[in-house]
Amino acid sequence: MTGVKHQKWWGWGVEGIAFTHDDKPKLAPFVMEKIGIDLNAPGTPPPAFDDLKVPASQLGDDLAAKLRDTVGEQYVETDDHSRVVHTYGKGLVDLVRIRAGDLPRVPDVVVYPGDEDQVRQVVDAVVAADGVLIPFGGGSNISGSLTPPPAEQRVVVSLDLGRLNRVLEVDEAAGLARIQAGALGPDLEDQLNARGWTMGHQPDSFKHSTLGGWIATRSSGMQSDKYGDIADITRGLRVVLPGKVIVLRPLPSTSSGPSVREMILGSEGRLGVITEAWVNVHRVPENREIIAYLFPTWAAGIAAMHEISESDASPTVTRVSDANETAFSLSMQKPSKGLAAKAGPILFNVLERRGWDLSAACLSYIGYEGAESHLKHEKAIVGKIVKKHGGIKLGKGPGALYDQKKFDTPYIRDFLLDIGALGDVSETAAPWSKLMNLYANTIRAANDAYDELGVKGFAMCHLSHSYHSGACLYFTFAFPPSTDVPAEQIEQYWVVKKAIQQSFIDNEATISHHHGVGTDHAHWLEDDISPAGTDVMAGLLKSVDPGRNLNPGTLLPAHREW
Amino acid sequence: MTGVKHQKWWGWGVEGIAFTHDDKPKLAPFVMEKIGIDLNAPGTPPPAFDDLKVPASQLGDDLAAKLRDTVGEQYVETDDHSRVVHTYGKGLVDLVRIRAGDLPRVPDVVVYPGDEDQVRQVVDAVVAADGVLIPFGGGSNISGSLTPPPAEQRVVVSLDLGRLNRVLEVDEAAGLARIQAGALGPDLEDQLNARGWTMGHQPDSFKHSTLGGWIATRSSGMQSDKYGDIADITRGLRVVLPGKVIVLRPLPSTSSGPSVREMILGSEGRLGVITEAWVNVHRVPENREIIAYLFPTWAAGIAAMHEISESDASPTVTRVSDANETAFSLSMQKPSKGLAAKAGPILFNVLERRGWDLSAACLSYIGYEGAESHLKHEKAIVGKIVKKHGGIKLGKGPGALYDQKKFDTPYIRDFLLDIGALGDVSETAAPWSKLMNLYANTIRAANDAYDELGVKGFAMCHLSHSYHSGACLYFTFAFPPSTDVPAEQIEQYWVVKKAIQQSFIDNEATISHHHGVGTDHAHWLEDDISPAGTDVMAGLLKSVDPGRNLNPGTLLPAHREW
Known part of the structure; x- marks a missing residue:
């Protein structure tokens, strides 16, 4: 035995943990309505x-x-x-x-x-x-x-890399930690937390992904608005190439030419094996809160997120779901008791009397960290912006619930496969000025693809990861394929996935904000970074790996030689 | 005539503007004391x-x-x-x-x-x-x-690129502007300001450097703590290569593989000609203040800057000078009149009675932007930290003065050459944990070099550009060479410059934080990014420019083939 833990050979996460709808009475009706699948019918296990x-x-x-x-x-x-x-x-x-x-x-x-x-x-x-x-x-x-x-x-x-899972060193005077590339999220956070530190990087895959994987794919975490994407967090690197090791010392910034650090980031194994990294770490914050808000429309939610990104406030999380994802979230609720059971209906009643169309309402989470007085300052700025855009505060309860459950989502795809539906995600980033069209056109592209296939499909979206000039839009889609034959199911999947990815490109968005290129997105690389940009990338790969020994086939489109 | 303005063929800036000490009565005694040169002796003009x-x-x-x-x-x-x-x-x-x-x-x-x-x-x-x-x-x-x-x-x-000097487009809904690479700082800021926008990038060279130059050398500006280094500001690019053009659309973030954008940044002409860029632009801020503070020691000033970088505050500028640079700044003051003439001596008197050693005092500037209430919030956080480290607030006056005069500094080198002294700068970045040793060892290295040459030299330093994990230290040095022969003066210059750069490497700092590699720093590139990292960079350059036609000789050390 190697001592290295792995996920299920057939699905997400660890054996014994699976998604269930038994405690979510609203989910089955929701799924029946949206994609015509009966969650209570017998499924097909792996x-x-x-x-x-x-x-x-x-x-x-x-x-x-x-x-x-x-x-x-x-x-x-x-x-x-x-x-x-x-x-x-x-x-x-x-x-x-x-x-x-x-x-x-x-x-x-x-x-x-x-x-x-x-x-x-x-x-x-x-x-x-x-x-x-x-x-x-x-x-x-x-x-x-x-x-x-x-x-x-x-x-x-x-x-x-599973045996390389240790935090080797914490430079407390600089807020830097040297960590082995094979450390899983919980491994490294446990070791850091024990010393009072955190990396603050929380991708949805957190429990089953590693530091090296985050770097190799340019990962981003839920709290990236404060802690930065992995590209910001990663300050130094050691990377094994045939016959040598790249050593990049931890530097806050440098002007030493084209950035080798930024070449390794996103290299997906094609520029060698990352063995360890120096990363920014922070003191575990004094206070941490995630507050839920509700906006009357998607446009209002997006406008508020944009205004927050331009404001004097700097929250750790900015996230808003579209109406479909909001409805999905509500369908995932466990039955509540006592006062809580009444609070929801009462609130909705009040909002309807105020003129809200509840089917258009959009759920939002904003995160805050720091001293009590700072949280107050930031929440005041955000609160004004939320109000200006017609939103209301739901409070800490739903925020805390989201925070607890955020790593469970990926289990749903296996559950859907059991019951005969395909579900997946595609995410991107674009300037604020492009987001509304990008959203509308991508949802339309998914729906057109469902029509083309003659299936009843569903697509939903949230905005997360706000930057000065734009944000990430994260789409989730699901449909029951019209065939049981796996190869044909995959073909149908590609009809939807390609429609979505092509919409990204057509609407001036990138092929992926934080899932990387791999083989799935390589088809659009030239559209994203231009043929000449792809030449530059291919030239780099060829110069480092003339024999195509290092994870060949990823990153570049199939017709490219390297 | 091309209509393109140039600097003096023999020195910094434009004809008719030069540094003078006529209005700075304390400077001549200061220079005499520090490097033994008489500013009032007849000089040698170019x-x-x-x-x-x-x-x-x-x-x-x-x-x-x-x-x-x-x-x-x-x-x-x-x-x-x-x-x-x-x-x-x-x-x-x-x-x-x-x-x-x-x-x-x-x-x-x-x-x-x-x-x-x-x-x-x-x-x-x-x-x-x-x-x-x-x-x-x-x-x-x-x-x-x-x-x-x-x-x-x-x-x-x-x-x-001087004719390509226009702001082509402002995407107001995204906070992005498309600007031609040949635009000088004032050109592009004037065009942006007229529409209510600013890029916020203010390197010391601002008046005589271009957007393309900033990108090609990984420039950083005085306000980088808020606006980011040029690597953060630059979102999209167009770059001409033989037979093709790299087109990188403006994206807030992306995971499309090794970053071609970050290869062009710092490429110093070796990866083609940058013709235009999409950059982040911001609304001209409601309020903008630079406040001066004084710390009893360099260590106290550094510790305060570090604590500010870790705090809930996010100022636009964080800068502190060592005692030598503080003394130099004071020697550059114009004679003040009335109350102002008395304020300085009175303050110094008070501080001495409080036990300060004034020869160790360190001047600091912190910048703030935003709504009035936000400035108040930030200044309160910073104020507490300054106090904790024994510092005092000097106020807006000196801050505003610094802000006005900051672009004049480079003229001094020509003035020094006129009177027979060599002056230059070397800057770097390192983790907070390394800064105090880096500082002490670099000052010692400069002084040892002066001793070796048998000259009376001076070195001073400031910290600017704070990051989570470290900061930039910016050294300025000057000495009168012991020879009039230019080639020998250059040799003596290199004795000092090399001692400083070697100290950077020996103390885990980078060869340059924002001046680039060029030919001057290439000697230490392998020490900075490792031989294997240099291989990767060289492979990239060779793949793009097999004929060595694009600015050959820069970036790589002389013994490297590419």
Whole structure:
């Protein structure tokens, strides 16, 4: 045993935890109304592992011996379960494929180095053998960055960073921590919290993603408005390349030419293996609050988020859901008792009498941190803006509930697959001036795609991650495919997903704000950064990896040579 | 005439403006005490232009015809004055060389394209002729990025962006402006201010540097704590490469792989010609104040700046000078009258009675912007921190004075050269935990270098640009060389400059926070970003510019092939 924890081979998260609607009486009617699926009908659970046909490992004896010599016998795995766990990320296509037992190319071996020196030796051995090396962190990628190219003839090695999970050092005088790349969110936060510090990085995948994965995909967290995206948080890096190690010391800022740090960020394994990083850490804040607000319309909510971003206030979280996502959130509520049970209906009644169309109402969460007097100052500024845009404050209760439940959302996709529906996400970022059109056109594109497929689909959206010049829009979509055949389901999925991604490009938004490029979004890379920009990126990859040994197939579109 | 304004061929800024000590009675005694130079002795003015021996242009007829066809006769200059203006930046070595008439390699032609299409044609023509292309903005570079390699045998073309000086578009709904790369600071701020907007970027070079130059060197401005470094401000780009144009649309954030935007930032002409950028712009603030404070010691000032950066306050400017720079600032004061004349001595008297050692006192400026109530909130937070560290508030008066005079400083180097002293700057950034050692060791390194040279030198420093994990330290040094021979003066300059830069590296700081690499700092690049990191950068440059046509010689150390 390696001691490294993994997610389910067939789905999100850990065995024994799953999404259930048993305690959410409003959900079944909601789902029936929106996508015509009966949550109470018998579902199809994932297959048994033993039913999978796993292709044999093609690991040659020489490389096997070299790997075992390097990391030790117990840290080289060639059994089917380990190899299958390392075959896919957790994108919707990954989930459908693994449930279908679709395993055209599985890593031939999984290696668990225990330190950077072992990583170096593994990288050198794989490149010397002209193999393919795929770094693996928490396995939570949803852009197709982890899957070996189906036609890959060379030996494929999955390099699992799971043993490199320690906070090595905290520079308390600078607010910096040196952390190994394989540390999962809870691992590193527990170690930091024990010393009074936090990184403050909370992506939805937090429990099952690693520091190295965050850096390699340009992750962003719920609190990025305060703590920054991972690109801001990451100050220093160590990255293993064939025959050498890039060492970038932690610097608050520098003008030392084109940023190598910003080349490693988002490199998805194509520019080597990140082994550790220096990251900004902060004292656990004195006070922390997430307050819920309600806006009469999506336009009012967006306008308020924009005005907050321009204001003197600097909240940690700015998030607003569209009417569909708000309705979905309300359908997810557990039954409340006593006063709480009455508060909702009473409030809604009051709002209706004030002229609100409740079906258009939009739920918002704003986060605050700092001294009590600072929270007061910030909440006063935000409160005025909310009021100006016709919104009302719901209070701390719903905010705290959201904060507790935020990491549970990804489990829903497996639940939907059980009952025969496909659900996934696409997120982007664009200037404030483009957001309303981007939103309307993308929802329309999803609905047109559903019509084209002749299915009853649903799409919802929230805004999060506000910047001076724009914000992230995060779309979630679900529909019951009109076929049981997995390959055809995937085709139908792509009709919807492509419509959404194409809408991003057509509306001057990026292909992804924080999920990376992978193979899923590579098709639009040239539209995003221009063909000449793609040339520059391809030239960089080729210069570092002339043999295409480092996670080939990700980042660049298929027709590109590198 | 091209209509493009240039700085003096021999020094900083425009003809008719020069530094004078006539209205600063305390300066001459201060300079005498610190470096033993008599400001009232007759100086040596710069030489006359006609005394220069300018090598003839090597521009061939074919390329000349092609350039004239492209941009028009009047926008192709081959006269000596134009070519000399485009030979050097304004580093100390540049200034000594030009005064000495040292012109080993002068651009053969200066071209002023009027639009991006002309830029493309010029770039293609120069590369087709295997020439060298050096983009030129305001000519204020002080790291040696603008000077043709002395031994360059190929035709050298200086591409002056000065005609591309317009704000093309303001996206008011997003807070973004599209601005041509050749716009000088005042040009673009005037155009923005007229519409109620500001970019807020104020480097010391503001009046004589361009947007394209800021981007190409990773510039930072006085107000970067609020507005961000140019790397944060720059959201979209257009960059001309041979045969193509990189187009990066303005995005608040993106996870589209290794950041091409962050490769262009700091590229110093080696990755093509920046023609325009989308930048963050802000409404001209309601209120703007710079308040001066005084700390009893440097350590107290640094500690206060650090605590402010960790606090709930977010001022626009955080700056503190060491005791030497504080003394220099006081020596630069004009004689005051009436009450003001008495206020200083009275205050100093009070402080001495409180136990201050006034020779250790450190002057600080903190900037605030926003609504009146916000300024009050922020000043209260900062005020408490200042008090905690033993500091006192001096008020708005000195702050406003500093704000008015901040762009005059670079003129002093020419004034010092007139009287026979060399003065220059070196700046860096490092984590907060390293700053005190970095400071002490760098001052010691400068003093050791003076001792080695047997000269009486002076070094001073300020902290500016605070980040979560660290800050910029900006050193200014001056000494009278022990020789009149320019080449020997440059050698002596390098003894001091190298000692300072080496101290940066030895104390875990970067080679430059915002002046770029150029040729002057390239020697330490491998120490800064590691040899493997330098490999990655070199691979990128080679892949984009296999013929070494784009500003070769900058960024990489001399022993590197690319």
